[in-house]
Amino acid sequence: MDSTPNTNIDISVVMCTYNRPDMLRDALESLAGQETDGLFTYEIVVVYGGKEEMSLPVIEQIAAATDVPVRGIHEPRRGQVIARNRALDEARGAWLAHFDDDQIADCRWLVELLTTAREKNARVVGGALFLKLPEGCQRELTGQCRRMLGESVNWDEVQEYSRKEGPGTGNVMFHSSVFDEVGRFDESFQLRGYDTDLYRRVRDADIDAWFTPRAIAYHVTPSSRLEDDYFRETSLHNGWSFARRDALEWGRLGALGVLIARVGQATVFHLPRLAMAHLSGSRERILTARIRLWRVEGYARCVLYSLAPKLFSQRGFFSRFEFRAEQRRFATE
Numbered sequence: 654m655d656s657t658p659n660t661n662i663d664i665s666v667v668m669c670t671y672n673r674p675d676m677l678r679d680a681l682e683s684l685a686g687q688e689t690d691g692l693f694t695y696e697i698v699v700v701y702g703g704k705e706e707m708s709l710p711v712i713e714q715i716a717a718a719t720d721v722p723v724r725g726i727h728e729p730r731r732g733q734v735i736a737r738n739r740a741l742d743e744a745r746g747a748w749l750a751h752f753d754d755d756q757i758a759d760c761r762w763l764v765e766l767l768t769t770a771r772e773k774n775a776r777v778v779g780g781a782l783f784l785k786l787p788e789g790c791q792r793e794l795t796g797q798c799r800r801m802l803g804e805s806v807n808w809d810e811v812q813e814y815s816r817k818e819g820p821g822t823g824n825v826m827f828h829s830s831v832f833d834e835v836g837r838f839d840e841s842f843q844l845r846g847y848d849t850d851l852y853r854r855v856r857d858a859d860i861d862a863w864f865t866p867r868a869i870a871y872h873v874t875p876s877s878r879l880e881d882d883y884f885r886e887t888s889l890h891n892g893w894s895f896a897r898r899d900a901l902e903w904g905r906l907g908a909l910g911v912l913i914a915r916v917g918q919a920t921v922f923h924l925p926r927l928a929m930a931h932l933s934g935s936r937e938r939i940l941t942a943r944i945r946l947w948r949v950e951g952y953a954r955c956v957l958y959s960l961a962p963k964l965f966s967q968r969g970f971f972s973r974f975e976f977r978a979e980q981r982r983f984a985t986e
Contacts, residue, residue, distance in 0.1 A: 662722070663693035664763060664826070665744035669728075669736035670754035672703035674711045676873060681711065683758040685719040690764055695750075696722040698743050700736040702729070734840045734847045737822065741837060750826040757785065757871045765868035766826040769811060773863045776828035777855055779820025780868025781805050787876045797941045801887050802879075803872045806864065814862045819852035824870045834858055845887075846894025853898055881940065888944045892951025896959075905959050912956045919949045 666684055670677045677699075684697050697715075701708035709725055716723035728739045741749065750766060752758065762780065770778045782805040786792075796807070806818050814820060825848075835854040838847045855862060877883065900908040927942035957965040 661694055662696050662746040664695040664748040664750055664767065665746035666695055666697045666750045666752055666763070667737070667740035667744055668697070668699050668752045668754055669733050669740060670699060670701045670708055671733070671736075672707045673754055674707050676755045677708060678711050678715070679873070680752065680754050680756055680758075681715040681723070683756075683760075684752065685715055685721050685723065686760055687721075687758065687763045688760050692764065693767055695763060696724065696745060698724050698726065698740055699754075700726045700728050700740045700743065702727070702731060702736060732840065734838045734842055737847075738837045738840065741832060744829070747829055748826055749829060749832075751822045751824075752870070753823040753872070755873045756782070756823055757873065759869040759871075762824075762868050762870055763826075765865055769863055769865040769868070770826065770828075773811070773861070775861050775863045776831050777820065777825065777860060777862035778868070779805070779814065779825040779862065779864050780870060781807075781864075781866045782821070782824045782870050782872055785871040785873045787874065787879075790876075790879070792879065793937060795937050795941045797944055798884070798937065801884055801891070801944055802874055808864055809866055811863060811865045811867075814852075814864055816856065818864075819849060819856070820862060820864070822848040823872065824868065831855065831860060834860070842894065842897070845890050846897060849894060849898055850901070853902060857902075881943075884940060884944055885947050888947035889951035889954075892948035892953075893955040894951075895948070896952040896955035900956070900959060905956070908956045909960065912953055915949050915952055919946055923949070 668680065668684075681697065681699070687695065689695070699708070699712050701712070705727060709727075712723060712725035716725075724743070726739060726743050728736050737751070748767070748770070750763060766778050766780055769775065782803060784794075784799055784802055784804050794802070803821070803823060805821065805824065835851070835858050839850050840847075842850055852862065896908055896912070899911050903911075923942060923945045927939065927946065930938035930942045954965070954967055954970055958967050
């Protein structure tokens with residue numbers, strides 16, 4: 654679906670989805686109800702893959718119920734990074750606010766992003782992302798666990814992002830000129846890491862990026878994501894993605910140096926913490942220690958494979974976690 658072109662759009666809210674109609678509906682309803690304070694106009698662009706009948710009717714229903722322009726774009730190629738780049742092509746606004754289909758936006762989300770951008774004369778602004786846990790969930794997740802589930806930094810005031818802490822694509826707004834300057838999302842990052850890679854290029858281009866705790870969104874977290882297997886897969890891929898980012902920035906030997914430091918840190922700190930966690934019997938402390946070790950494992954697998962792909966083929970690892978496209982790309986970089 655599409656609509657008559659409208660050049661009077663200040664912000665394009667862009668989102669990708671794949672066969673999740675219920676989550677999509679909740680996300681779109683929150684986006685369609687954004688307050689603007691008369692400061693800007695906005696549109697919502699949804700790039701969807703998978704079965705058209707699972708996404709398009711929801712998009713059309715929301716579009717019919719709001720004055721906000723809502724457009725659905727079908728992308729036949731698989732991959733969320735491909736979909737995000739398609740959204741960049743379709744967006745009409747000078748600003749592009751990125752959102753995920755498993756999130757719910759506070760009604761002041763866009764106002765706060767744009768206000769901070771204007772106050773700080775910034776071209777990149779990210780907001781706060783909190784977990785929306787399943788009803789009745791009593792787990793007291795540690796900060797490490799919450800971050801692995803997508804929660805943002807817990808800074809309580811407006812401040813610049815650092816090298817270690819950058820915005821994620823679930824809650825961030827870019828001026829369109831940023832993509833002209835640093836390029837688009839790298840489609841070789843299949844599942845995770847494409848946002849940190851983009852932020853690396855933003856930082857290298859000396860483009861300031863700011864965080865505001867007032868631009869709030871909530872990440873819907875189903876019970877399946879609270880299982881240890883989900884944390885393990887996410888942690889491994891997180892470590893893998895960080896290794897790729899470091900190798901792109903410092904080269905493979907530089908990443909090897911970081912790996913040596915990470916292994917030393919794991920030996921001195923993480924393994925003893927895991928032992929202490931087992932003694933305490935705390936499920937969350939044990940999981941937190943394992944997450945740190947899984948991230949080191951993912952980092953190590955990536956670096957060793959990049960240095961000696963035949964010796965460290967990682968065939969079973971790639972098969973299980975579907976890193977095949979990244980495997981092919983990293984072997985040739």
